[in-house]
Amino acid sequence: MSHRADALAGRARPDDTMFLADRLSLSATTFDNPRFTTEDVVPWLERARKEGGFAVDRIPFAALDQWSFDHETGNLGHSTGRFFTVEGLRVTGGGWSAEGITQPIINQRESGILGILVREIDGVLHLLMQAKMEPGNTGLVQLGPTVQATRSNYTRVHHGGHTRYLEYFVGPDRGKVLVDALQSEQGDSFLYKRNRNMVVEVFEDVPVHDHDVHRWMTLGQVHSLMGIDHLVNMDVRTVLSCMPLGRQRGALDESVVGEPADSFQSALSKSLDRSEQAVHGDLELLTWLQDLRTENSHSARLVPLRELAGWSTDEGAVTEPSNSCVKVIAVSVEAGTREVTRWTQPMLQFPSQGVAAFLAKRIDGVLHVLVQGKAQPGIRDAIEFGPTVQCVSRDWRALPQGEWPPLLDLVLGAHAGQVRFSAVLPEEGGRFYQRDNLYTVIEVGDEFPDAEPDTMRWATLTQLKDLLRCGNHINVEARTLMTCLQSLWQGPQ
Template sequence: MTTTAPHPLLVTGDDRRVADRFTRSALTTDGRLLPTARFESWLAERAGMNRFAVHRVPFQDLDGWRFAEDTGNLVHSSGRFFSVEGLEVATDFGRVPRWTQPIINQPEIGIVGILVKEFDGILHCLMQAKMEPGNVNTLQLSPTVQATRSNYTRVHKGSAIPYLEHFVAPRTGQVLVDALQSEQGAWFLHKRNRNMVVQTDEDIEVRDDFCWLTIGQIHELLRVDNLVNMDSRTVLSCMPFGRPDGPARTVAGDDPFRAALVESVGGQRGALHTDAEVLSWFVEAKSRYAHQRRRIPLRELEGWRAGPDAISHEDGKYFQIVGVQVEASSREVSSWTQPLVAPVGHGISAFLTRRIDGVLHVLAQARAEAGTLDVVELAPTVHCLPGNYRDVPREHRPAFLDQVLSADRSRIRYEVVQSEEGGRFYHAQNRYQIIEADDLPLAVPPDYRWVTVAQLMGLLRLSNYLNVEARSLVACLQTLW
């Protein structure tokens, strides 16, 4: 007897019930346990209760880190955590066929997980005010658990990770979301984290620095610069939602954008391309390009200079490798040193959108980056550091970059500066934008496709389809119902 496997994007009855529960929480924009009006003072209180300090230091002051004699790679004496190595890339994707660069190699899968529980019939998320050394503003709103394998197995000999028992087997509770998702392919080699949402019915002690918030409250906080961290955004993006109707928020009939977004999230009206066509296009993109990577010694990089306190590109572009000394009384280890990636300038990540037969579509691209695991991932319409293209002819600039940079303010529906992962990146920020572009044609270049929000949410049930910047934008889109 043979059975037919369900379509990868098929939504079952159980999925709909889970999506409806997430949706009710998203429509609840204030919480009984910590009202949104009190959140700012709560966060300030948590900052005042702890001691934080981060300073740039030369590489020779990194305790436990060294440049390996044979390769020049920057490694930890334990052989764990991560290393900074060299990578050679040869590809026919994009305008540069070959380059070398530093890359973070961290061959382990971490956990980013949100614990949820119902209060008065509404799911609340247990969130954490967490310090990361690369954060521009020290504390940001983080998932319940945000830990590498080295951290949660306590290689650092620090204290245990709070609430970890809910996310590793054997566990109690119900797993609502569980998918392996990538991190930044430009700076990580094949790095993935397990994105999880787990529901508990147990009585949970709320530790210092933790609070219960509805999804709707977190969506409100996503409108604040550098507040909801990258790991929270990626887990939020993996949450399924139903059609966002309800008494707490009525679809505005006089806002065509919002009405089209509701239809796009609900997935009950037609998309320009079927799910099968989107998947076939994506597989075609993976097959179209050659993308070869070879790990090389850090000392063999071409065009990069190693100084006493930074490894940087000779053109002054892209990013640097720097060292920091950290003190954080609220962390499992109260002081340490480590290297970080420091981008040169702020980036931009934007989805261009248009309404097609009353359904909002976003323009996604199939994009290869240095460390991408499987050739390409779905990325925002535009994702780059604009400063890298200041002296590049217009025909060699990223497609649609000029449309994003020149967008009329009235067409920008979401614009917030968000930080990237502060555990590995120093002051890395992107301006996230969602822009109406109804004058764009339906016919787009081969590496681009118009897709609905429901189709993106379906792909997020799988692994390695949307890159981390696209996932952040999906989370931002969900704030606009």
């Protein structure tokens, strides 16, 4: 056991966030795992991909099994009335065009569970990770959480197998809950959808049902994989963003030993320290967000899918003429390692790869990120904190540069020395077909003003993490970027 682990071993285990942050910080700076090395991860996922018997094919709507278009509304739904429906959405006001926008949207009101099981091994918290197949994932198999299931799935509406490890997250015999928050999903594609983000600790041996599907890894190992394109799925990233981390001190301070006091890593460490001064107070940030929500004037309402003006349905897709927006398609799936091994379903397909970016700046030595109040029609409270730049819904490349979102030109024109993180990462693979976005963190210097636009505010990572404990304040794209940033906060490998 390392001296860092010794520093934690034998200490009381109070139910406080700071102690949990210390334990997670230790895991985040631990990269040695003799039971399953980081170098083993990619071959493990590739083997799961080759041996899983996976196949995903586009099919016409007529080939869907138990899915059909309603004769009156044109909405696409399942014969059980469960899972989800694809309906129409009309949005007016709030900065959208006077005529409003119309689009298909997934109406899935039930909340699922995204859960990571943790256990101390040799004094260090390890995470039980899964080689998770989803039909919309690029490459099909990616690194997923222990449990990733909708309520319809884990209540077995599909009459398939049981969800492994579900018993640790629900019911009277579940483990010790460390993190539990309802978080929103993509507000441009889901109507009011939320998932329960959970981290649960167990203190006894946990059977690994199948070493080809689940493996124990440290948080440091998972962080070190974040920069690999298409590897860490969205559900892992959102749960990791909810985990508290703290600035390391004393025996836990190895990650910043030898780092200059004004280094990026030092500024990032301070951004996770509640004792450091932020540009805005916590209540000031929250009040600003509530002001935006109160003043918001947009209106979103469901309409029959068949009544979407300008949209048409043929045998294989629901589309609009420009093809610059989402379309509805159908797929057939074979998946030997899933609870159900064969099924068909509708999915949403997006026109191009989007961009989500944080601008980051050291202000008085503390790293701040520029967040915007991002309005999306499918968000329950209309507006949540989002990335500095978020253009992931429509094909921004088809727009004249003068109509680009604010600061997109700065993000795309950043030189290599400014890019702190950049990777193409997948979105939710259970409902979206090969939807990938570029996630990037760009550090700006003194040439970028501290003064903020009306729709943006500087915030530290610890402020955003505190808001995550309440849920419904940080959107899913911003949560991914928070995880991307915290993956840079690590010790020597």
